[in-house]
Amino acid sequence: MLEKIHINIKVPNETCYLGLIGKIGEDLAHTLARSAVNREVLGYELNTVLTEAMANVIFHANRSDPTRSIEITLSVEGNRIIIKIYDEGHGFEAANRALAAPCTPDDLSERGRGIFIIRSLMDSVTYRRMNGKHVLEMIKTFH
Secondary structure (H helix, E strand, O other), X not given: OOOEEEEEEEEEXXXXXXXXXXXXXHHHHHOOOOOOOOHHHHHHHHHHHHHHHHHHHHXXXXXXXXXXXXEEEEEEEOOEEEEEEEEOOOOOHHHHHHHHOXXXXXXXOOOOHHHHHHHHHOOEEEEXXXXXXXXXXXXXXXX
16 A cells, blocks of 8 residues: 655744754654655755745745745655645845756855755755745755
């Protein structure tokens, strides 16, 4: 039987929740019962992409506005982990450019490293507007 897990979390637009959300991603990786994947490595990767993506939403999309919130969904469907992060902000155009063009760490200024890290660790990364919100979708396939 294929595993199917769905977790939906909503947190205030505050940095104090970065560690919590990263840890939930890490713990999710550790629960994968039938996988030959290195759960420690996968947990580290999920923790990293979740904290990087949330920091981007807090500071760029939601502009550090404490009245806004962030919704995160983590799903396991078969051999894929699907992470969606929804923001209530204006979105961030730099994300679309950074996601569209391949780059190296040398191409990055002080900003943009988070998107580069996310793209490096995930198999698919998209950013779009959906149902009145912006959503960053990250997919990781495991075996």
